[in-house]
Amino acid sequence: MTQTSEQNLIPDWLKRRAESSAHNIALIFKDETLRWAELYDKALLYAGQMAAQGVEAGARVALLLGNTPAFVCAIHATAQLGVVVAPLNTRLTVAELGWQLQDVQPALLLYDAPNAAKAMELASYTICPILSLEELAATKPIAIQQTEYYAKDQTHSIIYSSGTTGKPKGVMLTCGNHLWNALASCLNLGLQQDDRWLAVLPLFHVGGMSILLRSVLYGIPVVLHESFDPATINRSITENRVTIISVVANMLQRMLDESGDSGYPSHLRCVLTGGGPVPRPLLERCAALNIPITQTYGMTETASQVATLSPVDALNKLGSAGRALYPSEIKILHKEVSHDGVGEILVRGAIVTAGYFNRPEETTQALAEGWLHTGDLGRLDEDGYLYVVDRRSDLIISGGENIYPAEIEAALLAHPTIEEAGVVGVPDERWGQIPVAVVKLRENTNVTEAGLIEWCSARLARYKVPKRIVFAESLSRNAAGKLVRRLLKDSLLKKTE
Amino acid sequence: MTQTSEQNLIPDWLKRRAESSAHNIALIFKDETLRWAELYDKALLYAGQMAAQGVEAGARVALLLGNTPAFVCAIHATAQLGVVVAPLNTRLTVAELGWQLQDVQPALLLYDAPNAAKAMELASYTICPILSLEELAATKPIAIQQTEYYAKDQTHSIIYSSGTTGKPKGVMLTCGNHLWNALASCLNLGLQQDDRWLAVLPLFHVGGMSILLRSVLYGIPVVLHESFDPATINRSITENRVTIISVVANMLQRMLDESGDSGYPSHLRCVLTGGGPVPRPLLERCAALNIPITQTYGMTETASQVATLSPVDALNKLGSAGRALYPSEIKILHKEVSHDGVGEILVRGAIVTAGYFNRPEETTQALAEGWLHTGDLGRLDEDGYLYVVDRRSDLIISGGENIYPAEIEAALLAHPTIEEAGVVGVPDERWGQIPVAVVKLRENTNVTEAGLIEWCSARLARYKVPKRIVFAESLSRNAAGKLVRRLLKDSLLKKTE
Numbered sequence: 004m005t006q007t008s009e010q011n012l013i014p015d016w017l018k019r020r021a022e023s024s025a026h027n028i029a030l031i032f033k034d035e036t037l038r039w040a041e042l043y044d045k046a047l048l049y050a051g052q053m054a055a056q057g058v059e060a061g062a063r064v065a066l067l068l069g070n071t072p073a074f075v076c077a078i079h080a081t082a083q084l085g086v087v088v089a090p091l092n093t094r095l096t097v098a099e100l101g102w103q104l105q106d107v108q109p110a111l112l113l114y115d116a117p118n119a120a121k122a123m124e125l126a127s128y129t130i131c132p133i134l135s136l137e138e139l140a141a142t143k144p145i146a147i148q149q150t151e152y153y154a155k156d157q158t159h160s161i162i163y164s165s166g167t168t169g170k171p172k173g174v175m176l177t178c179g180n181h182l183w184n185a186l187a188s189c190l191n192l193g194l195q196q197d198d199r200w201l202a203v204l205p206l207f208h209v210g211g212m213s214i215l216l217r218s219v220l221y222g223i224p225v226v227l228h229e230s231f232d233p234a235t236i237n238r239s240i241t242e243n244r245v246t247i248i249s250v251v252a253n254m255l256q257r258m259l260d261e262s263g264d265s266g267y268p269s270h271l272r273c274v275l276t277g278g279g280p281v282p283r284p285l286l287e288r289c290a291a292l293n294i295p296i297t298q299t300y301g302m303t304e305t306a307s308q309v310a311t312l313s314p315v316d317a318l319n320k321l322g323s324a325g326r327a328l329y330p331s332e333i334k335i336l337h338k339e340v341s342h343d344g345v346g347e348i349l350v351r352g353a354i355v356t357a358g359y360f361n362r363p364e365e366t367t368q369a370l371a372e373g374w375l376h377t378g379d380l381g382r383l384d385e386d387g388y389l390y391v392v393d394r395r396s397d398l399i400i401s402g403g404e405n406i407y408p409a410e411i412e413a414a415l416l417a418h419p420t421i422e423e424a425g426v427v428g429v430p431d432e433r434w435g436q437i438p439v440a441v442v443k444l445r446e447n448t449n450v451t452e453a454g455l456i457e458w459c460s461a462r463l464a465r466y467k468v469p470k471r472i473v474f475a476e477s478l479s480r481n482a483a484g485k486l487v488r489r490l491l492k493d494s495l496l497k498k499t500e
Numbered sequence: 501m502t503q504t505s506e507q508n509l510i511p512d513w514l515k516r517r518a519e520s521s522a523h524n525i526a527l528i529f530k531d532e533t534l535r536w537a538e539l540y541d542k543a544l545l546y547a548g549q550m551a552a553q554g555v556e557a558g559a560r561v562a563l564l565l566g567n568t569p570a571f572v573c574a575i576h577a578t579a580q581l582g583v584v585v586a587p588l589n590t591r592l593t594v595a596e597l598g599w600q601l602q603d604v605q606p607a608l609l610l611y612d613a614p615n616a617a618k619a620m621e622l623a624s625y626t627i628c629p630i631l632s633l634e635e636l637a638a639t640k641p642i643a644i645q646q647t648e649y650y651a652k653d654q655t656h657s658i659i660y661s662s663g664t665t666g667k668p669k670g671v672m673l674t675c676g677n678h679l680w681n682a683l684a685s686c687l688n689l690g691l692q693q694d695d696r697w698l699a700v701l702p703l704f705h706v707g708g709m710s711i712l713l714r715s716v717l718y719g720i721p722v723v724l725h726e727s728f729d730p731a732t733i734n735r736s737i738t739e740n741r742v743t744i745i746s747v748v749a750n751m752l753q754r755m756l757d758e759s760g761d762s763g764y765p766s767h768l769r770c771v772l773t774g775g776g777p778v779p780r781p782l783l784e785r786c787a788a789l790n791i792p793i794t795q796t797y798g799m800t801e802t803a804s805q806v807a808t809l810s811p812v813d814a815l816n817k818l819g820s821a822g823r824a825l826y827p828s829e830i831k832i833l834h835k836e837v838s839h840d841g842v843g844e845i846l847v848r849g850a851i852v853t854a855g856y857f858n859r860p861e862e863t864t865q866a867l868a869e870g871w872l873h874t875g876d877l878g879r880l881d882e883d884g885y886l887y888v889v890d891r892r893s894d895l896i897i898s899g900g901e902n903i904y905p906a907e908i909e910a911a912l913l914a915h916p917t918i919e920e921a922g923v924v925g926v927p928d929e930r931w932g933q934i935p936v937a938v939v940k941l942r943e944n945t946n947v948t949e950a951g952l953i954e955w956c957s958a959r960l961a962r963y964k965v966p967k968r969i970v971f972a973e974s975l976s977r978n979a980a981g982k983l984v985r986r987l988l989k990d991s992l993l994k995k996t997e
Contacts, residue, residue: 010850013827022884023823182827186683190717193691220687220826326520329717330510330679353507387519 012152013182016219017043017079028224031199031243032072039222042079045072049080051144053111056132060085060148062110063161066207067091067100067118067125070229073136074206075215077113082159082178083150086110089161089173090207093118094404094464099171101128103163107173107360113139155179161360162209164303165407173360174303176209183353184213184306185220187328191311192247192273192297194221201248203228203236204403210249210277213307233261244270251278251403253435255296256285266292273297275311278403279391279435286317300324300391304356304375309333310389323388331355333389334374335382344382345392349374397488399428399436404466406438408488411469414462415440418455420448423478426469427492440469441491443478509649510679513716514540514576525721528696528740529569536719539576546577548641550608553629557582557645559607560658563704564588564597564615564622567726570633571703572712574610579656579675580647583607586658586670587704590615591901591961596668598625600660604670604857610636652676658857659706661800661902670857671800673706680850681710681803682717684825688808689744689770689794691718698745700725700733701900707746707774710804730758741767748775748900750932752793753782763789770794772808775900776888776932783814797821797888801853801872806830807886820885821878828852830886831871832879841879842889846871894985896925896933901963903935905985908966911959912937915952917945920975923966924989937966938988940975 020029021043030037037045058064064081066088068074074090081088089107091100100121104112105128112133114122122133134142153159159181161173200218202225204211218225226243228236237258239245248271250258255276274289274296281298289296298312310333312325327333331352338346355375358366369376379398381391399406408426415424423443428436444450452472459468479490517526518540527534534542555561561578563585565571571587578585586604588597597618601609602625609630611619619630631639650656656678658670697715699722701708715722723740725733734755736742745768747755752773771786771793778795786793795809807830809822824830828849835843852872855863866873876895878888896903905923912921920940925933941947949969956965976987 014829016826019826023826186687189686189691190683193693194686195690195692329513329516329520332511 011155013155013178014152015083015150016153016182016216017046017082018150020219020222024222027222029218030072030075030225030227032227032229035072036224037072037075042076045076046079046083047147047149048144049076049139050083051147052139052142053080053084053086054147055142055145056111056134056139058084058086058110063087063089063107065089065091065104065107065109065112065131067093067112067114067122068136068206069093069115069117070202070206070211070227071115072227073115075225075227078160078206078212078215079219082153084147085150085157087158087161087175089163090212092163092205092207092464093121094205094466096462096464097121097124097128098462099464100125103171103173104129104131106163106171107161153178155182156357158357160212162207162212162303165405165410170409172362172365174209175357175360176303176306177357180306180354180356181213181216182220184308185217187331187352187354188217188308189221191308191328192275194223195246195272197244197270198223198246199226199244200224201226201228201236201239201243201245203231203254204249204251208403209303209307210301210403214249231257233257237262237267240271241268244268246270247273247275249275249277251400251435252276252281252285253278253402253433255281255289257433259285259288259292259294264288264292267294271295275299275308277301277307279400281317283318283321286321289314290318298324300389302377302379304369304377305331305350305352306354306356309350309354312388316388320384320388323384323390325389326387327352327389333383336374336376345380346382348377348379348381348389348391350377351375397427399426399438401428401431401436401438401466402434406467408438411438411440411459411463411467414459415442415455415469417462418450418458420444420450421455425478425488425491427488427495429492429495431470437470438467439471439473439495441473441475441478441495443475508652510652510675511649512580512647513650513679513713514543514579515647517716517719521719524719526715527569527572527722527724529724529726532569533721534569534572539573542573543576543580544644544646545641546573546636547580548644549636549639550577550581550583551644552639552642553608553631553636555581555583555607560584560586560604562586562588562601562604562606562609562628564590564609564611564619565633565704566590566612566614567699567703567708567724568612569724570612572722572724575657575703575709575712576716579650581644582647582654584655584658584672586660587709589660589702589704589961590618591702591963593959593961594618594621594625595959596961598622600668600670601626601628603660603668604658650675652679653854655854657709659704659709659800667907669859669862671706672854672857673800673803674854677803677851677853678710678713679717681805682714684828684849684851685714685805686718688805688825689772691720692743692769694741694767695720695743696723696741697721698723698725698733698736698740698742700728700751701746701748705900706800706804707798707900711746728754730754734759734764737768738765741765743767744770744772746772746774748897748932749773749778749782750775750899750930752778752786754930756782756785756789756791761785761789764791768792772796772805774798774805776897778814780815780818783818786811787815795821797886799874799876801866801874802828802847802849803851803853806847806851809885813885817881817883817885820881820887822886823884824849824886830880833871833873842877843879845874845876845878845886845888847874848872894924896923896935898925898928898933898935898963899931903964905935908935908937908956908960908964911956912939912952912966914959915947915955917941917947918952922975922985922988924985924992926989926993928967934967935964936968936970936992938970938972938975938992940972 025040029042163171202214295314301308335346411426412424431437522537526539660668699711792811798805832843908923928934
């Protein structure tokens with residue numbers, strides 16, 4: 004057949020959506036609504052303006068934007084231009100962002116007013132133009148070669164994820180990854196004509212961004228929120244007739260608290276909850292209120308959802324993240340004989356990342372034998388339900404944000420007084436987990452807990468700063484001298500009891 | 501990446517469905533229901549029995565079966581065995597079926613009781629075992645190598661379609677074709693948890709068979725009917741809580757007649773109507789009764805739907821078949837300057853056939869430059885809506901069955917008295933169209949209309965036999981001497997007025 008190369012091409016999804024659903028609502032943000040034809044026009048305008056600023060196909064554009072319509076336009080504009088979008092986590096420090104900018108080497112950094120101060124400071128990390136939305140808007144667009152097709156294997160976005168080493172890596176997600184995420188989610192959760200997906204998770208994370216792409220492919224509106232306020236979200240669910248919302252457990256808990264457990268209208272058909280298993284009391288509360296909670300397991304490297312647990316299974320498969328979404332696959336890798344069936348979780352399928360940007364070695368390692376090695380530990384029960392036992396062994400998930408202990412430890416070890424440092428997550432009612440550090444000081448040095456917290460605050464995003472620092476004589480290490488964070492955690496929790 | 505070859509593999513859809521939805525209903529047939537785990541077990545049993553009869557992976561199995569659960573089991577059994585299924589049209593004559601058997605060279609022909617007589621007669625056309633369902637059931641199954649994956653480019657089914665030449669060709673549909681048909685249909689029509697798809701179209705046609713594959717991929721039940729009886733179908737819609745039904749216009753008309761225009765319960769959310777544009781009076785009737793009629797354009801070569809027209813557009817885009825389903829594409833090929841924008845309809849996408857079985861030349865021709873040349877004439881309006889002007893120029897669609905004039909003409913020309921023959925479709929209230937023949941007799945010969953009809957009946961499926969035969973002095977031909985069926989039709993209709 005002559006189709007091999009054509010099979011890799013898919014028509015531009017925004018153009019097709021603007022043609023077929025021109026007058027339908029694409030985006031609801033506060034009192035503003037944007038229709039598909041308008042969104043397409045805006046994306047094309049942005050694209051022309053980016054091009055006028057020297058951005059060329061194949062380049063990368065970094066975003067330092069909040070959850071606003073500008074983000075949505077920018078993410079489609081880059082695709083129109085054949086440019087890779089790299090949305091940056093606005094909660095990071097200048098130093099952290101600077102590192103990512105140096106790694107991704109964008110042709111342009113676009114920021115909005117709330118991120119202006121950080122953007123200004125970033126000038127020392129990059130030679131690319133740093134533009135405010137206003138400056139972009141004032142740019143006279145030039146004619147661009149309009150996209151007609153995306154290649155499935157073309158990189159659409161680069162999203163930074165710290166991974167087990169604590170060193171952030173740019174996860175490359177292709178157009179095909181995003182397409183298959185949308186398709187698999189659709190086969191699993193269904194698709195209704197009245198669907199509206201509420202996005203309050205940060206759009207710079209895969210959990211937020213993937214909503215935007217599903218919305219185009221499904222032709223359904225996104226109800227976008229700039230920040231999480233339980234009362235506002237609760238009101239929005241009703242007023243905007245939201246049918247699906249993506250949250251983390253902590254958000255849902257606060258939403259229920261705020262509502263006084265009054266429940267939600269029946270049009271809310273799916274509360275997609277990521278970021279680790281949902282605690283039993285919250286599940287029971289949802290069951291009592293008839294809230295359709297769908298737990299999900301996913302990561303940046305899989306363009307979001309890999310497995311989901313449907314509401315009917317929430318309590319009888321407690322602690323499970325559910326089954327792999329067709330056509331993806333999950334298997335457990337047992338490196339040694341395991342009596343409890345626990346091993347590393349591997350994922351295969353069209354949702355799996357093409358690799359890490361400019362890191363061929365890490366890519367080869369992560370994708371060995373065609374399977375993504377997630378670094379997470381888990382097991383599959385006899386019905387094929389996944390139980391995630393340890394999220395990337397030592398990963399701390401706090402309010403939906405991933406925190407890698409190694410990154411905080413590195414910041415602490417840079418302090419002149421610290422000889423050893425270990426960071427673990429301890430349970431917290433509000434955030435799920437919070438990072439706590441155990442440190443051993445060098446001989447004849449001294450520092451206070453407050454002093455170290457201040458040190459960290461200057462170097463790390465706020466959510467990563469240890470909430471407590473414990474001074475110890477020695478840290479638990481294994482025979483090879485490697486820090487055993489699990490033992491550290493055990494001793495820490497024992498002390499707290 | 502190391503994923504190239506793995507990307508071609510998709511997990512066995514029936515196995516995965518049986519795992520994830522074991523106890524959900526897969527099939528409703530009369531008073532019988534079959535759950536996914538049961539259907540999977542039955543398919544595996546059939547597969548083991550077929551293997552015991554000598555069927556090996558890579559071979560073909562022909563089916564001469566009605567719309568019963570056995571058909572559903574057989575179609576999944578062949579996939580389990582890595583065998584290509586060739587469902588035969590049970591309405592064809594022995595000679596027609598014999599031709600297809602010789603072409604497809606199956607390793608087994610499976611028939612059911614209503615087709616026993618034909619099956620017996622087919623023994624002279626094939627050396628393969630011809631087995632009744634009872635004989636298969638009595639076979640002791642052997643262990644088979646269970647399928648874990650399908651290759652997207654692996655041929656799943658061969659469905660015969662006559663094409664413009666009138667010579668039946670085996671259209672090869674791959675697992676990828678069926679997968680993408682299901683995905684594209686899902687993005688377009690949506691997918692609800694309570695969906696149930698009623699199948700009364702013959703399963704040996706792509707319009708029927710594709711329902712079975714969607715049902716597995718969506719995890720929804722098929723409500724299967726053996727034959728079309730308006731009252732039974734109307735009752736079934738209500739009693740079985742059908743949400744989607746695939747029909748041809750003529751069926752829908754008879755259903756409305758039978759119901760006395762009483763309408764349908766609101767759970768019937770989509771009446772997918774293929775086989776040519778729906779006449780305005782019927783559309784108006786549907787609008788008045790709030791029946792959600794979705795017109796569709798598709799063919800065997802595209803694994804069914806290519807474009808659909810949603811109910812809201814039914815009357816303002818009268819006569820249109822709607823827009824291409826994402827990610828497929830439609831374009832019009834203008835071989836010469838055309839003032840009305842009409843040209844040949846071309847289709848591209850993952851739903852397009854891999855080609856015709858054992859016909860490399862016809863395949864190359866039909867798929868030239870990566871587009872399927874449908875042979876149908878049409879145009880696209882400024883909004884991208886397709887208008888099919890002439891279905892494969894001369895194709896006659898009678899009660900949803902495709903009739904190719906050339907095939908009937910060939911049968912007539914085989915009669916000793918006939919010098920020239922032309923067959924065209926004329927409008928018919930019940931069937932949409934019926935075939936009528938115009939013939940010119942050889943000098944000094946004589947034959948009656950009844951004599952010729954009898955002659956045809958012995959050679960052609962009943963629906964193909966001309967309902968009228970007109971004797972003429974000459975037939976309309978163009979400068980090149982080629983029969984111009986359009987002119988023939990015009991003169992015929994003029995005479996009838």
